[in-house]
Amino acid sequence: MTGLTFLAALLPSALLLIYFIKKDRFPEPTHLLVKTFLFGVVSVVPIVILENCILTAVLPLSGTALKPLLTAFIVAGFSEELFKFLILHFFCAKKRDFDEPMDAVVYGVVASLGFACLENVLYVMNGGMWVAVVRSITAVPAHAAMGALMGYFYARQHFGEARRARLMSKALWVPILAHGIYDVFPMCISDGVVHPTEDVALTLILMSAWVAFIVWLFWSAVAISNEMRNTQSAR
Numbered sequence: 470m471t472g473l474t475f476l477a478a479l480l481p482s483a484l485l486l487i488y489f490i491k492k493d494r495f496p497e498p499t500h501l502l503v504k505t506f507l508f509g510v511v512s513v514v515p516i517v518i519l520e521n522c523i524l525t526a527v528l529p530l531s532g533t534a535l536k537p538l539l540t541a542f543i544v545a546g547f548s549e550e551l552f553k554f555l556i557l558h559f560f561c562a563k564k565r566d567f568d569e570p571m572d573a574v575v576y577g578v579v580a581s582l583g584f585a586c587l588e589n590v591l592y593v594m595n596g597g598m599w600v601a602v603v604r605s606i607t608a609v610p611a612h613a614a615m616g617a618l619m620g621y622f623y624a625r626q627h628f629g630e631a632r633r634a635r636l637m638s639k640a641l642w643v644p645i646l647a648h649g650i651y652d653v654f655p656m657c658i659s660d661g662v663v664h665p666t667e668d669v670a671l672t673l674i675l676m677s678a679w680v681a682f683i684v685w686l687f688w689s690a691v692a693i694s695n696e697m698r699n700t701q702s703a704r
Contacts (some may be wrong), residue, residue, distance in 0.1 A: 477601035478593035481609035482586035489578040489613065492694040493571050494701045505561055505576050509583020512552040516584070519548045537656035542649030549584065550644040553616060556580040557623060557640075570628050571697040574620035578690075581616030585609050610687045611651050615644040617690035624697065647686060654679040 486506070490496060523544045530536040561567055561576040589609055593601045622640035654675050657663040665672045 474593060474598050474601060475590070477598060477605070478590045479586060481605040482582045482589065485609065485613045486579065486582055489575060489617070489694060492698050493575050494698060495569075495571075497572060497575055498566055501561070501564060501566060502575075502579055505556060505579045506583040506586075508556045508560060509553065509580040509585075510587045512556065512580075512584055513587050516548050516552050520544050523548065534657075534662050537653055537660045537662055538649075540660070541652035541656050542645065545652050546645040546648035550615065550619070550641060550648055553577070553580045553584065553644070554619060554641045557619060562623070562627060569701060570624035571694075571701055573624035573627060574617050574694055574697050577616035577618075577620030577623065578613050579616070581612045581619075582609070585612035607683055611648075611683055614686040614690035615647050617693045618647060619644045621693045621697070650682060651679075651686070
């Protein structure tokens with residue numbers, strides 16, 4: 470990996486970190502943001518272990534339409550979002566500075582981008598600059614958006630008058646669902662369920678829906694951050 474390619478792998482996460490952190494009228498302590506980001510980076514290890522364990526059970530389904538669905542929603546979606554949630558719940562939410570709804574969104578995004586940053590570097594090491602470009606407008610923004618979704622529902626439960634378990638569960642299953650929807654199209658391609666050269670019309674339809682979903686997902690994250698920012702009162 471050249472220096473330029475390595476920079477291209479890091480840049481999307483860095484820019485998104487700056488964007489969402491700056492959305493907070495009352496920025497979080499730098500040391501907590503750094504620790505949250507590093508927890509996201511380190512979470513790659515247990516996530517890969519869990520994914521491989523689940524993948525072993527899914528492998529017999531190779532070649533069937535069920536495999537990309539299980540891989541997208543369970544192997545990737547559940548494993549990755551679970552560990553992001555654990556960071557948010559057991560580390561970030563326990564801190565004294567975690568004191569307003571916007572904080573949940575910021576920390577959710579930071580934890581997600583910690584994971585996404587290392588994942589992106591690993592993918593770009595194997596795929597080069599083209600992979601860096603594609604992932605900079607797809608995978609990395611999607612991870613940030615899933616972190617914002619997680620933070621939004623977590624904030625509603627944590628800071629709401631009625632601490633309903635349903636909202637806490639939404640902080641986990643909504644990002645899992647979004648993650649699975651994001652992953653299912655590329656996994657249909659990689660698993661051979663959809664053949665781009667043979668199923669041209671189907672591929673174009675699915676790709677259009679996939680791009681539209683990414684745009685909607687990130688737009689939702691921006692809307693969430695704006696909504697939370699507007700709830701911040703002057704101190």
